[in-house]
Amino acid sequence: MRRICVLGFCALLVFSCRIAQAQDSGGPKIVGIMPVFDTSGETYGQLFSHNLTAMVYQKLDGAAFQVLLLNPGGLYNPLIPESITDYAQTAGVDKVLVMTMQPTDKPQKGDFVLHVEAKLIDMATSKEMAPSVYSVAMSRHEALLEAANLGMNADNPISGRMRQGAGIIRYMSDPNKPFAKQPLGKAANTMAESVRAQVVAQVPVAKGDAAVPPKAGTCTITLGVKYASKKAVSKAYDIIVNGKDESLWTKEGGTTLENIPSGPIFVQLSVADAPYRLPVQDLYQANTVLDCSQPERTLTLEIGAVGEALFHWR
Numbered sequence: 047m048r049r050i051c052v053l054g055f056c057a058l059l060v061f062s063c064r065i066a067q068a069q070d071s072g073g074p075k076i077v078g079i080m081p082v083f084d085t086s087g088e089t090y091g092q093l094f095s096h097n098l099t100a101m102v103y104q105k106l107d108g109a110a111f112q113v114l115l116l117n118p119g120g121l122y123n124p125l126i127p128e129s130i131t132d133y134a135q136t137a138g139v140d141k142v143l144v145m146t147m148q149p150t151d152k153p154q155k156g157d158f159v160l161h162v163e164a165k166l167i168d169m170a171t172s173k174e175m176a177p178s179v180y181s182v183a184m185s186r187h188e189a190l191l192e193a194a195n196l197g198m199n200a201d202n203p204i205s206g207r208m209r210q211g212a213g214i215i216r217y218m219s220d221p222n223k224p225f226a227k228q229p230l231g232k233a234a235n236t237m238a239e240s241v242r243a244q245v246v247a248q249v250p251v252a253k254g255d256a257a258v259p260p261k262a263g264t265c266t267i268t269l270g271v272k273y274a275s276k277k278a279v280s281k282a283y284d285i286i287v288n289g290k291d292e293s294l295w296t297k298e299g300g301t302t303l304e305n306i307p308s309g310p311i312f313v314q315l316s317v318a319d320a321p322y323r324l325p326v327q328d329l330y331q332a333n334t335v336l337d338c339s340q341p342e343r344t345l346t347l348e349i350g351a352v353g354e355a356l357f358h359w360r
Contacts, residue, residue: 074111074112075111075141075249075251076112076113076139076140077106077112077113077114077139077142077143077166077245077249078113078115078116078134078137078139078142079099079103079113079114079115079116079143080118080122080130080142080143080144080145081095081096081115081117081118081122081327081331082094082095082096082098082145082146082162083095083123083124083144083145083146083147084147085146085148086147086148086149086150086160088150088193089192089193090189090193090230091147093225094147094160094230094234095147096218096328097218097231097234098145098147098162098237098238099145100218100312100314100331101226101234101235101238102143102145102238102241102242103333104312105238105239105242106242106246107310107312109245109246110251111249111251112257113333114333115332115333116133116134116139116142117331117354117356118130118134118353118354119133119327119350119353119354119355120352121325121352122327124144124146127172133354134167134169135169137356139169140168141166141167141168141169141249142166142167143165143166143241143245144167145163145241146162146163147162148162149161150189156186157183157184157185157186158183158185158186159181159184160181160182161179162237162241163177163179163180164177164178164179164240164241164244164245165177166245166248166249176248178240178244180240180241184229184230184233188230189229189230192228192230215285215286215291215314218286257335259308259309260308260335260336260337260339260340261308261338261339262307262308263307263308263338264305264306264308264338265336265338265343266302266304266305266306266343267306267336267344267345268300268301268343268345269285269300269301269303269344269345270300270344270345270346270347271283271315271347271349272346272347272348272349273320273321273324274349274350274351275324275349275350278321280319281298281319282317282318283296283315283316283317283319284316285301285313285314285315285316286313287301287303287311287313288310288311289312306338307336307338308335308336308337308338308339309335309336310335310336311333311335311345312331312332312333313330313332313357314330314331315330315332315347316328316330317349320349320353324349324351324353325353326349327355330349330355332347332355332357333357334357334359340359342360344359344360345357345358345359345360346358346359346360
């Protein structure tokens, strides 16, 4: 398995050349965000973790440094250092934010208490900065109701595919029940605010670190998914772009989006046709910046041998 991981990480060197070149040239500092790792064992743990990852990214977007959502693959475990450092170094980030959803406190009476640990790792030294654990109380009734609702729907076609992320995609993009306004979402939002404050305090900012925004304009782009180690493309995936479900515009392995303005692109994507035994993530969340003044119009999420992925413009 170690040999396979090394091959996958080497492949990503090609995908991350643009980021690495910017870093080598003294460009803005980049903070990578690993997906929240769920160790809670709760029915709602996966939903909470995916949404917390997105919330932390959205709160850090626009900070005086760049942020990059990282996708280390389906074998990622923060307790295995190699699953963090090797991939993060190929992604060209300066620091990595690692978050873990810990087991929930469930007293016999009173509120449940959710816990998330957050820590930054400096890629230059491989040293961990002082971690913080954030705890938020949630009504016992609301927590049990959330767990019951997810559990009751475990056999339906959507929630039954939540392990592959399709149900999460639909839940995230449901305008009638925005996650941020639900009790679980409010708890995640509180934690995301705390994590943002921690990262801003622990990441030194130098003059000129802020990214230069692209020139205004709109253009048509095509998004796709490629399995780099198998030399194949995905033709079945669900996709949200900047909070909007764009799955209906996917045809023959490509999602065409018209009149997209220059600026940040935030993609949430779940693949349904991964090659056999390729350990993909349930949900990929990735970001980049669209500059309509540049010639590149095709954005590809390139997935490597252990499910790790980065964006690549062509």
